[in-house]
Amino acid sequence: MNDITEMLIDSTNRIMKDICTKELVNESEKGRWAADLWDMLAGSGMITVAIPEVRGGNGGEYTDALSILRLAGKYSAPIPLAETYVANWLLNQLGADISEEPLTIALPSRNELFSFKENKDGWIISGKASSVPWARFAKQVLVIGKTESEHALALIKPEYGEIAFRQNLAGEARDTITFESVFMENCEVIPIDLDWVMKQLRYSLAVTRIVLMAGALERVLELTGKYSSERNQFGRPIHRFQAIQQQLALLAGEYVAAGVASDYAVDAFQKGQLSKEIIMAKIRINEAAGNAATLSHQIHGAIGFTYEHILHQNTRRLWSWRDEFGTETEWGMELAEQIMEKGQTGIWSFLTDK
Template sequence: MTMSVSDLLLEQVTRLHASDQTSRREDFDSALWTKIEELGLPLAMCPEPDGGFALRWSDLFDVITHSAACGEPTPLGETLIANALLCGGGAEPAASAVFFSAWAADVPETARLLVTRGEAPALVTFSDPAGAVAGNTPTTVSTVRYAGALLRSIQIAGALQGALDLSVRYAQERVQFGRPLAKFQAIQHMLAQLANEAVATAAAARIACAKMDAGDGDLAIAIAKLRAGRAVEKGAMLAHQIHGAIGVTMEYPLGRLTRNMWRWAEEFGDQREWAIAIGRTAVATGDAWDAVIAASDPVEVAGDE
């Protein structure tokens, strides 16, 4: 069976993140980023004339979630989206790393930061956010906000899956009172709840990706971001309850996953903001219930098999 470009990229990214140390890094992984650049991933959503693969949100869903499940030691998602926005606005993309917020340490000098100047986003040098604009595009701030919210929803889905995988493994390996934690009904119940949050978040984010690819993703993105924020509240708590004290130690990867989740839940609009956006959008259609249901239904995008 012939593999698609997105499948091939996922296979390559999975190999890059194979080391268990990946999810334990708190700083920017420059060696990993160099390998990501060699794969051509930063430009994957750009048109072929700009050096990309013209991939859609749906095509890269698994790549972004896998990276998030591994602790997100590089801004792969941010760079993908920033370059897609630049190409969409007629500006020239670049393979160097792009960040949406100044959280990382030890970033390379070529790294860039996405900022807003008036009504348009711009790229500036990471080390000098007030410096000269390195790229410009007529894309509006609203477009950046929705793209950022969708990215964070996808990443939260990935981090929740990563937390679930860690929790299942820990519950199977950790022995208490002579038997694995996974044998206790209370732990089984918590694992089931955590799995529910991870699956529901991923489903909402996948639908939003399909809607975005089809050109009508605003309401679906708002729903996905709200669902993701609510999942973080419950999912992070459950994962840490299952792990007990080990979950907050620096040498264990769960802490990084949940810190990322909490940060992503607040970025590009928190639960309150997106709940208000959903209400306003749905009411404006004249039939709020049908609008929300329609935005939550899966869609087929041209090119899907």
């Protein structure tokens, strides 16, 4: 870790600790936009990390941005930081303008592409997307569609469409947005290679969920260790009991495994490897999320489920994020397909890179 990364992590940690409180997260689940948190991160140059300065960004590497995102996961930050990072990274690769405003992404299947029809003064856009993260708060939504001759993407202001408010288990906005023959003047529709863009988005968004979960798992371990050392039963802290020590050891093991998986995925992403490294990391950290949530709630007992306690803010996000952008089953099937393509003689090199 270099000095710049350490500085970014330290600054972000202080911002999150000061602003991203339990009360802020609870209020966000009731529909409040965390404007102060976003503005502070934007003012500190945290929104356009990993974008070259010549392109309007703040420089740095993907590893720097993902380190910031891991802290966002630790503190359950209720903002579309992950989606804004991924959208900006893609726009930068395509040579388009980036933004410091909140962005989100409508990731479609191939039969759910938007329709772009050119008009002499602009474009007429139609389409519907569900489970769009933070659509109600985003300034622009990145949508993928098809013109009469090619595939393309565009940034659309959500207010041009109809937004049906939805939430995931964690209370985070996962809205449905519909555009019915919306005319947009001066809209930049960018031609794309659909396969390349879909792969970039799918793997990039999977990496964001990996690091978010790694951060949440860190917080879960901290909260559980603290609670077990303070909660007394039969005249001594409960972490002195062998059964609790066993559960704490298992929880710590899941945290370490998740951390290794996260580091593995981040390193691969930094090198541009959108393949098995990210797949295996998502599978492993998904499993860690489920196991760690169970263990932490067992140790906390009933209090961990109460609204007044903070633990549920992290565990509900672990349960939600593990299902986003690839479950264990979905990624496992893709990994199996890649292995089968190698044949018997290629399995060893596939697993060991040798």
